[in-house]
Amino acid sequence: MKYVGEAQETPTGAPQEELATGERSTRNRVARSILDHGPSTVADLAGRLGLTQAAVRRHLDALVSDDVVEPREQRVYGARTRGRPAKVFALTDCGRDAFDQSYDQLAADALRWIAEREGGEGALVAFARARMAAQAGAYREAVESAAPEKRAEALAKALSADGYAATARSAPVGEQLCQHHCPVAHVAEQFPQLCEAETEFFSQLLGTHVQRLATIAHGDGVCTTFIPKISHTPKNSKAPPVSTPSKTTDNASARTAGRNPA
Structure with missing residues (x-):
């Protein structure tokens, strides 16, 4: 499994095969963004990729199901603010191995x-x-x-x-x-x-x-x-x-x- 490609999400109404390809491509972009920037929140990923947070969550759910990424509690340095810390998503060992290694x-x-x-x-x-x-x-x-x-x-x-x-x-x-x-x-x-x-x-x-x-x-x-x-x-x-x-x-x-x- 290789996480490559920069295609945008497939427009609504596209044939099923094209839709599946577009989904995979966007999912690859989500995983690649986590690789490049480290553990990321849904908001971080949405901002970097130009996607809605709902779309990011949907792709993250699929990546978690495939054991490519895993949710973690965000580390907080210094004084904690009110409320629960935002959840971040990080690559698993399996997800990291999917990218080219040395x-x-x-x-x-x-x-x-x-x-x-x-x-x-x-x-x-x-x-x-x-x-x-x-x-x-x-x-x-x-x-x-x-x-x-x-x-x-x-x-x-x-x-x-x-x-x-x-x-x-x-x-x-x-x-x-x-x-x-x-x-x-x-x-x-x-x-x-x-x-x-x-x-x-x-x-x-x-x-x-x-x-x-x-x-x-x-x-x-x-x-x-x-x-x-x-x-x-x-x-x-x-x-x-x-x-x-x-x-x-x-x-x-x-x-x-x-x-x-x-």
Whole structure:
């Protein structure tokens, strides 16, 4: 949810879709005014935005319902005047997060500092692997509790719960794990070690070599990982067990993360 736009309220009699758009735009202006000026009274907002107090109250009711703003008692400095202090409206944490933040820049600055002070490429790889290890529990539980042929789908559901909007679909001789959103894409664009560690983790988790075909951080529309079909030998079969991927193979796969294959 982004609070942007400066359109005026839609005139009475406009089509329903236009009316809804105008309502959202004005509501965005109310939230933006609180962001720019701090906790504000209904009168403050009405004066700044050129709206009636009744209109401001209506938009504030909707923003409170959406957990974007919250009412507070206005702080009074010095001697109190008669009567109750005016109520002010302030942004909630959820409302503040709806505006553009500098978290990506902060994360990039932190990783750059780690690289410069703590050992360059090796330190970044160590950090990226530690980050994946910290998230591994829920993913491992989801995958290990699923039937072998459902593990890619189980991983996709676990990733979706963390905001990656992931799906799994059949592909020739295997499956494709598609992540339609990446919360760290802007940082991963500068530090591909994050993508490489994720690819390496998927390989370890699924017990097979995987190949990263595309990433959002590299400019692709979707992060796509190819998972080859794993043969499951029946218990009574004399066929040799499927060999685990070698360390060299895993490393080679990780190095392709963030890059389309040639």
